[in-house]
Amino acid sequence: MVDSPAAQYALRMVNIEKYFGLVCALRNINMEVGKNEIIGLIGDNGAGKSTMVKILTGVFRPTSGELYIAGRRVDFRTYDVQHAHKYGIETVYQDKSLGEKQALWRNFFIGRQITNRFGFIDVRREKEIANEIMVNTIGFRGRGITVDSKVNKLSGGERQGVAIGRAMHFEAELIILDEPTVALSLKEVNKVINFVHGIKAGGKACIYISHSIGDVYEVSDRFVVLDRGEIVGNLTKKDVPTVKDLDDYLLEYSHGLKDKVD
Amino acid sequence: MRQLRSVLAFLRSIEGLPIAGVLAVMYLVFLLTAPTVFSRYPIYKSFFETVPAMLICALGLTFVVTAGEMDLSFPAVVAFAGFVFAWCFKNIDSPWAPWLGFVLALGAGGLIGYINGILVARIGVPSIMATLAGQFFWYGMTILLAGGLQMDIRAIRGTPIHNIFAGELFDTIPTQAIWAALLAIFLWFILNRHRFGEAITFIGDNANVARVMGINVERTRVRLFVMNGMIAAFAGLLLTMNMNVFFPTQGQGYLLQTMAAVFIGGTSIAGGHGVIVGSFFGAYIIGSLEAGVVASRISGYWVQLVQGMVMAAVVVLNIVIEERSIAKLSSRIRHWTVSSRNSHAGPGAEPGEVFSK
């Protein structure tokens, strides 16, 4: 099914809803991401950000609603992580992106190994490509890190570099970063931010989730505010010309909420 | 110094080397303590006959532990598969009866594994609980169906199936040892070079990572238990044919031995890291310790104590030779060499070179 007005979007959600048992994690989610747009997704703990990400990437099935990727409607009965990868959606999580005890080259290809028809892995080819990604995309050079290194020998920033490099290598149309900078040093946060700038420059789309408003503000074109499962704000950089304006907006919103409750 | 390091790195890269070394040292010790027994072939031949069934169980359990799960039901599968095979052999009047029994026994093992897998992966019962129940249930089922009696299948001697699975190659090497070795090689490739083995390893490392990276965690877990059920059934078949008799409690001594073989082999109890070669040699260590201690004419009361010591020593060895400990050790050695060099040649002797890297 083709959804013509949405064809200009990398992704569009219509009335997405998600219940965990009786708990409503997402409700009335209507949102789109432009083909070369960086969205900053903001919200408190438990607002539903990660749940939304998992629906987009095929880990969870929504209770109801529609999802269009590049204008094509997704069939949730068959939609899974592999389909999401095929449609060019890649995800970088804070801590769930890499197998800690496994070699880097395995981490690059997990879930989509290069195999022969019996399912045996072409180790040499995978290592070659992994090495290429490390040198060209990520820029690990002469740091004592090879494709055979175990992930748990890497710093937090290097790990995120690997996860992002992997996403870029597989030619993602949309990269989702769910709190990619938690527990990173300032220098390493900057690296991640540079990667996001690279996504924009490369003409791709991105959803960036972080509790650090400064970082979100720097990389994003538009901000979507999520609160208790609902979208309560949708602002462009014109609406909030400085990071202070965004901060004030969020403060005002939460105060308003408090007044209502009181 | 760098040379020593690269030699160590090279040795570390050979899978299962430390445990193979322990096995070699153990046989050397037995050669000294029981020279008449250990300098002749028959003792090794008897190991080749008695160890393979337990070894095969250890290969299967290696996958289960690597996936971060546990299977306590495999000894019962060893018994149940043996029953299915012996029953077919006794009750079906056809030259194909043992082959039918063979296939049905493997199928039964797969089915028991499937039930384990459904309980664990789909219903969410912790695997240690589900398979503990399974172990009681399937031993109970075996005893019930067999009427508590053993079955003599001596008539199977000399038939093709017996020659293949419990015969002797060139009249010297028991074929079950060859089957165990071939299966070990095959399963090494599955664990280290196949999509399925990689999925198992990632699930054991972190199931959430595996899931978000597109691995069907539940399906893989079900397949894992099915595979282990079939592997245990194969072990039961080899055991039954080797003994020429089925008895309803067969396999009961395997549980702790098999676990010991897997863990001294270096497979991580936390999951995410499986060492097939380690389990292979580990099984031979566990399987020949008792005979060696007895042959050394140490009182039988010592057997378990020595077993416990060897196991503990090997597990400690595994931890000590891990990368981090080696790095610590080599930095200490470097420290010594630096201080000795400084005391001999004075502080001017290229300290920068020593401290770089």
Ligand SMILES: Nc1ncnc2c1ncn2[C@@H]1O[C@H](COP(=O)(O)OP(=O)(O)OP(=O)(O)O)[C@@H](O)[C@H]1O
């Ligand atoms: N697998 C699950 N089963 C049941 N409830 C869940 C599950 N995953 C999330 N939830 C619930 O859904 C709500 C949204 O959680 P989610 O993880 O999406 O929040 P978040 O915005 O990512 O928060 P954070 O900033 O802390 O990461 C929470 O109330 C959470 O308890």
Ligand SMILES: [Mg+2]
């Ligand atoms: Mg989250």
